[in-house]
Amino acid sequence: MDARDLVFSSPEFLRLIENAEMIGCWSWTFASDRHIWSNGLYRLLGLDAGTVRPSYDLFLELIHPDDRARMESAVEIRRTGALSSLDFRLVRPDGSWRILSSRNEVFFDPDGRPRGASGVVLDVTDKERLLQLRRLDQKRKRALFEQARILMFSLNPAGEFTFPQEAFELTGLSPNEIADDAFLLMVPEEREYWRSLSLQSLQAGIIHTSQPTIHIDRVERGRFETFTVPIRHDDGGIVDWTTVVQPAGHGLAVKDESFRLGLSQHITARHIRAARALLDWSREDLAKAAGLSLSTIRRIESGEHSLNDASRRRIIAACEGNGLSFNVLTSGAIAVAAR
Numbered sequence: 019m020d021a022r023d024l025v026f027s028s029p030e031f032l033r034l035i036e037n038a039e040m041i042g043c044w045s046w047t048f049a050s051d052r053h054i055w056s057n058g059l060y061r062l063l064g065l066d067a068g069t070v071r072p073s074y075d076l077f078l079e080l081i082h083p084d085d086r087a088r089m090e091s092a093v094e095i096r097r098t099g100a101l102s103s104l105d106f107r108l109v110r111p112d113g114s115w116r117i118l119s120s121r122n123e124v125f126f127d128p129d130g131r132p133r134g135a136s137g138v139v140l141d142v143t144d145k146e147r148l149l150q151l152r153r154l155d156q157k158r159k160r161a162l163f164e165q166a167r168i169l170m171f172s173l174n175p176a177g178e179f180t181f182p183q184e185a186f187e188l189t190g191l192s193p194n195e196i197a198d199d200a201f202l203l204m205v206p207e208e209r210e211y212w213r214s215l216s217l218q219s220l221q222a223g224i225i226h227t228s229q230p231t232i233h234i235d236r237v238e239r240g241r242f243e244t245f246t247v248p249i250r251h252d253d254g255g256i257v258d259w260t261t262v263v264q265p266a267g268h269g270l271a272v273k274d275e276s277f278r279l280g281l282s283q284h285i286t287a288r289h290i291r292a293a294r295a296l297l298d299w300s301r302e303d304l305a306k307a308a309g310l311s312l313s314t315i316r317r318i319e320s321g322e323h324s325l326n327d328a329s330r331r332r333i334i335a336a337c338e339g340n341g342l343s344f345n346v347l348t349s350g351a352i353a354v355a356a357r
Contacts, residue, residue: 045136046074048096062118062141064110082107082115099124099132105142117143155274160184162272166264167240170274173200173220173259185263190236204230205239216246223248223256225284225350229266241266245346247280270345282334284352285344287319292354293337293344307336 042059046052053072060067063080070076074092081089085106095101105119122137162168163184171181179200186192189203196202201213212230219226228244246261260276273281294304301319305312309332318329334344343357 040141042139043137044072044139045134047134048132049134059139062116062139063108064112064114080108080110082109095124095135096132099126099135101135101137103137115143116141117145159274163188166271167242168262168264168272170260170262170277172261172276173246175256175258188235189233191233203232205233219246219350220259225281225346225352227346227348227350229348232263243267243348245270245277247277247284247346249276249280250283269348281344281346281352282330285330285334287321289344289352289354290333290337291319293333293342296342296354296356297337297340304333304336307340308332309336 042062043056044059045054051073053074055067055072057067063077074095078086078089078092088102088104088106090100090102101122101124103119103121105117107115108118109115119140119142120137121140122135124135125133127133159170159182167188169182169184169188171179171185173179179196181193181196181200185203191202201209201216204212208230212228215228216226225245225247227246230242230244231239232242234240242263243266244261244263246259248256249258249260251257258276260274260280262270262272262274262277264271290304294301297303299307301315302312304310305315308315308329310329314329318333337354338344341357343355345353345355347353
């Protein structure tokens with residue numbers, strides 16, 4: 019069999035993508051005012067195809083009031099053929115909301131009169147939420163820098179650093195100046211020392227820390243401490259490194275999500291036993307709090323069972339939810355302590 023033997027009709031393709039609950043299609047014949055909605059569109063709108071009659075007015079009723087004002091009325095669409103493609107918020111009958119993106123096309127008679135329209139509606143809620151979370155994360159990181167001179171950067175396996183704008187504001191150096199050598203952020207007399215230790219740790223693939231003196235506005239100097247963790251793929255390979263930089267003397271003050279991920283991947287049975295001891299928990303207590311079986315906890319603590327990501331996340335969440343924290347010490351070791 020080759021590609022010529024495969025038949026994939028448009029209806030089958032539509033059904034496939036609509037089953038992912040991310041897209042819906044519609045059509046509207048103006049003369050008869052007939053609306054056709056696909057099953058996917060009903061699902062996006064939170065409606066039952068068997069109990070409601072599709073109409074443009076019904077569609078408008080579901081749109082958030084603040085966004086509804088941007089939509090053309092049914093009379094305007096039928097008269098002028100104006101129908102914008104835009105993003106809008108939709109409130110379902112059950113109170114849940116989605117962010118949808120419409121892409122529309124209007125069809126005209128030979129004499130130029132609008133005859134009908136059709137389009138697709140895409141669910142872009144997760145994309146928009148991700149953008150919102152990123153904006154909030156950027157604001158949080160900016161506030162950390164302005165209040166405490168804390169910043170974060172990453173390093174990929176190819177040795178390429180990604181620095182935030184705050185790093186250049188702190189040091190007074192430009193991106194071009196440190197493009198080839200990130201250790202120029204440090205004062206000359208310490209540079210090679212910290213470079214050597216960092217490269218050794220990177221090659222070994224281990225958590226590491228440093229306490230370098232860093233340029234501030236090119237003329238001043240300040241002692242900082244860095245905490246660096248590798249982030250590993252499922253196969254154990256390192257996909258990225260993430261680093262927190264902060265003024266020295268405070269211990270690890272903040273962990274972003276990427277740092278937390280890298281740190282969690284280094285939590286071992288020894289740390290779990292220590293956490294359980296601090297909480298004065300039995301293995302049964304930990305199993306219940308983490309939603310795992312007692313036999314799983316027993317095998318993990320004895321080293322007979324590999325600590326996979328799902329189990330690790332549950333155990334860490336249970337411990338942190340009961341007042342513990344996992345932190346990196348300046349020695350590079352992971353400590354378990356009460357918050």
